[in-house]
Amino acid sequence: TWAIDTGFIVYNDRTYPRFMGLLSELGIDGQKTQMSFSVHNPTSGLEYNGHSLTSLFAQRRNLLKPAFWGLLSEIVRFNRLAKLALTEALDPGATLESFLARHRFSPFFARHYILPMGAAIWSSSLQEMRRFPLPLFLRFFEHHGLLDIRDRPQWYVVPGGSREYVRALLARLGDRLNLRLNAPIQQVDRHPTGVTLRLASGEAHFDQVIFACHSAQALAMLAAPTDSEREVLGDIGWQRNEVVLHSDPRWLPERQRAWASWNYRLSDGDRARACVTYNMNILQGLPADAPLFCVTLNPDAPVDDRYVWQRFAYEHPLFNPQSWSAQLRREEINGQQRSWYCGAYWYNGFHEDGVRSALDVVQGIAAAEGN
Structure with missing residues (x-):
């Protein structure tokens, strides 16, 4: 059999420093x-x-x-x-x-x-x-x-495809991650004391929520989006x-x-x-x-x-003047009402940008909690 990647395919040694750092931490060579x-x-x-x-x-x-x-x-x-x-x-x-x-x-x-x-x-x-x-x-x-x-x-591929670093990441997290597959979020309610996720199987309560998904998907999940959230997330097509x-x-x-x-x-x-x-x-x-x-x-x-x-x-x-303006307004919504947004769409749309935006969220949460 042949492992053929159809989504993420290439990265390079000049403009993917955070992604390469993640691969190195996981013990994966390009x-x-x-x-x-x-x-x-x-x-x-x-x-x-x-x-x-x-x-x-x-x-x-x-x-x-x-x-x-x-x-x-x-x-x-x-x-x-x-x-x-x-x-x-x-x-x-x-x-x-x-x-x-x-x-x-x-x-x-x-x-x-x-x-x-x-x-x-x-x-x-x-x-x-x-x-x-x-x-x-x-x-x-x-x-x-x-x-x-x-x-x-110099450009590289991940031997065996992107599934290899996903497997390595999950193995690294081990029991620290409570992973629920095939459990779509129907609605996200924010309130002063926390966040409630509504699933088909019931409700789950958390201190904060990170939307690691498309901007349009995040907006669709919000029970009561603010005007800024509607504008910023909605302007990224x-x-x-x-x-x-x-x-x-x-x-x-x-x-x-x-x-x-x-x-x-x-x-x-x-x-x-x-x-x-x-x-x-x-x-x-x-x-x-x-x-x-x-x-x-x-x-x-x-x-x-x-x-x-x-x-x-x-x-x-889609990158156009409208989405470019939305990117510049990210701080209007990130960290507000216990909600954080990460995804490659905040930068250039590539895997390095996904990692970069995730690190932005980690640093934002740490700063908000005084760590």
Whole structure:
């Protein structure tokens, strides 16, 4: 059997210090992986993979295309201007689209490089990426070495998948944790002396409550949310994404030289959800005799059932000016009425951010109790 991860997949040694610290504490070592990115346009037939010169020109006719050489030139120019912008005061209301327009980047560059890359990272449509908060976008790209050709962080996967650190964490907690599975919370009542959780099986009483879930889920559980809770939690939107684990190579670029770790498939319009295929054989370093394993996010056509192993549905936070403003208001609700909120949605939406927000809650509770 093969352990294939379909949710959390990669982390790196530069921007995941807290997550790596957690893995180290649990005695879990990462496995080095290759991070590469390809774009395939089924309409025009264009495809490339930026990992090496060979993969960049996997489609040999691109050597003779001025538009493709222009794309490469614009990538270099974008990286330079992005770094320059980060040295200046960024307008908190600026979007990626406004930056592209101000510096007159071509539609070809936008649709075949920067928007697909952002859409693949945040599981968003190209249209949503146009509205993406510029400060968040540029800082993320800079921190992850995506504005450099060299000096990029080393990426890793967790051997055996994310279930391994979940198992290790539960084993570490042991009897100190009273874990109740399949026990959905129907309602959370806050009162001066504590918090009451209402379940199908009855009630449970606690001093405080930590909502380690999606913001929309937390809001739905509150019996009497405050105006601030309605606004802050309600302004962070979520997008449902379909995920298919399969072995159909037709979801990868036509030329095997262009196969990358992450493979973006362009649609005709900007409204379609991001369609990305993760080549798990590359990402997880599977042996040469392993079957092909692909994880496709939001397939834009039915995946042949003969190749499908399993289907999933995940939700990812949407990042836009509205959610950006909500993030800045977190302290209005965190710790109020014995309630604490943690989740990756408070930062960039990744596992490091989940750990970071959890540590924020731990420190907040300790400070509130005078410890």
